[in-house]
Amino acid sequence: MRILIIEDERKLARALKRAFEQERYAVDISFDSDDGLMMAETQPYDAIIVDRMLPGNFNGIEIVKKLRKKNNTVPILLLTALGQTTDKTTGLDAGADDYLVKPFAIEELLARIRSLLRRTSSSASTSLSVGEITLDPTRLTVSHGDTPVTLTAKEFALLEYFLRNPNRILSKESIMSHVWDYDADILPNTVEAYVKQLRNKLDKPFGTKYIETIRGFGYKLIAEKAKSDAQ
Numbered sequence: 001m002r003i004l005i006i007e008d009e010r011k012l013a014r015a016l017k018r019a020f021e022q023e024r025y026a027v028d029i030s031f032d033s034d035d036g037l038m039m040a041e042t043q044p045y046d047a048i049i050v051d052r053m054l055p056g057n058f059n060g061i062e063i064v065k066k067l068r069k070k071n072n073t074v075p076i077l078l079l080t081a082l083g084q085t086t087d088k089t090t091g092l093d094a095g096a097d098d099y100l101v102k103p104f105a106i107e108e109l110l111a112r113i114r115s116l117l118r119r120t121s122s123s124a125s126t127s128l129s130v131g132e133i134t135l136d137p138t139r140l141t142v143s144h145g146d147t148p149v150t151l152t153a154k155e156f157a158l159l160e161y162f163l164r165n166p167n168r169i170l171s172k173e174s175i176m177s178h179v180w181d182y183d184a185d186i187l188p189n190t191v192e193a194y195v196k197q198l199r200n201k202l203d204k205p206f207g208t209k210y211i212e213t214i215r216g217f218g219y220k221l222i223a224e225k226a227k228s229d230a231q
C-alpha cells in the first residue's frame with residue numbers, strides 16, 4: 001500500500017513517514033499544496049493524508065475538492081489543527097473520508113488509515129487471505145496453511161498488494177508504483193527479483209503456484225477459483 005502525506009510541519013511529516021514505513025507502507029511526503037496536489041493527481045496512491053493549512057496556492061480542503069472534482073476516489077484523511085474543529089463538516093462535505101484533530105497519537109492515525117483502506121477493499125476482515133495464504137496487516141504476520149512464513153518488509157508489501165488484487169493481472173509498473181515510493185531507485189527487474197524471493201518462501205516449499213507470470217507484462221495471484229479447479 002502506498003500513501004501520500006501532504007503536511008508542511010516537516011518534523012511531523014517525517015515522523016508519520018517512519019511510522020507508516022514500519023507498518024510496511026510505501027510513503028511519499030510533500031511539504032506544500034501545489035507539489036502535493038500534483039503528486040496526488042499523477043501517482044496511484046491507496047490513501048492520502050492532507051493537512052488543512054498548507055503553504056502554496058491551496059489549502060487541504062481545496063486539494064480534496066480538486067481531486068474529487070476529477071473523480072479521484074482515493075481515501076483521504078484530513079488533518080485539522082486544534083481550534084479549527086468547526087472545519088470538520090467542511091472537510092467531510094468537500095469529500096474527505098475522515099479527519100483527525102491535532103495533536104493526535106500516531107497510533108490513532110495508523111488505525112484510521114487501516115480502517116479507511118479496509119472500507120475501500122472488498123473484504124471486511126482485517127486479515128487478507130487467498131487459498132492457504134494469509135496475511136495480517138495489523139500483526140504483520142504471514143502464513144501458508146498452518147506454517148508461519150517470515151518475509152522482509154518489501155516482500156510483505158508486495159504480497160499485500162497481490163492479496164488485495166487477487167486474479168488480476170498486475171503490470172510490473174503498477175507493482176512498482178504501489179509497493180515502492182517515489183524516491184525508490186527501482187527497475188522492473190527489481191520486481192522480478194522480489195517476486196522470485198516471494199515464490200521461494202511461499203510457493204516452492206509447499207509445492208503450490210499462487211503467483212503466475214504473465215509473460216512480458218507482469219504477474220497474477222491465483223485465487224480460490226483456480227485452486228478449487230485443481231482439487
Ligand code: CA
Nearest residue numbers: 008051053054
Ligand atoms: Ca499546516
